[in-house]
Amino acid sequence: MNFLPHLEAICSQVEGALACCVMGTNGLPVEQHRVARGDIDLEGLWVEYSSLFGQIERAGEAMHGGGLTELAIHTDRVTTLVRIVTPEYFLALALAPDGNVGKGRFALRVTAPRLLSELA
């Protein structure tokens, strides 16, 4: 189980990348790669954001919207892109607010299936 090359590849491809991680949807960290250090507690944000997934899943089910596949949360100081890989694991990418969101979504989308065999 070596996710680091995947996380490094994502960060090197996407303008404005700050960090990337594989994390459990229960909030337990698996692996992360940080490009930039700063005062934002990215790991803390990822844990907090992972606590939203259950609510979004329940809303999707109740309102016939289907299951959660991706999430993007933009705050004043960081953009967080999330891609659900399996019901147990997700990929997250932290970007500077002017980072390349389109390329970030693309990088997570193509990387997610490559992690599947290692997470199964």
Next chain:
Amino acid sequence: MNFLPHLEAICSQVEGALACCVMGTNGLPVEQHRVARGDIDLEGLWVEYSSLFGQIERAGEAMHGGGLTELAIHTDRVTTLVRIVTPEYFLALALAPDGNVGKGRFALRVTAPRLLSELA
């Protein structure tokens, strides 16, 4: 207070638009425009999603990420783009899963300041 022309303009500009609304961050609907009818309860989704804002705001504050500006939630059947207009109101755009996310974000970003004078 006539938001409908703005909501209609957003839907007509963005490929895959299903509906657009102005809503209170407390979950109370202000105005909406629907392009397509379907079995997804979009208004219910918007209300549920608005209940996430407080958690995201508190996480951003605690982790030094700053305030929420935008949110994108992708589920199997609908993509929901949210733009916070004021602490009391937000714009939401529902798109088909293959809708144009980039153009949707742009349309919400340029429309939000135009609603400010009417929401103040």
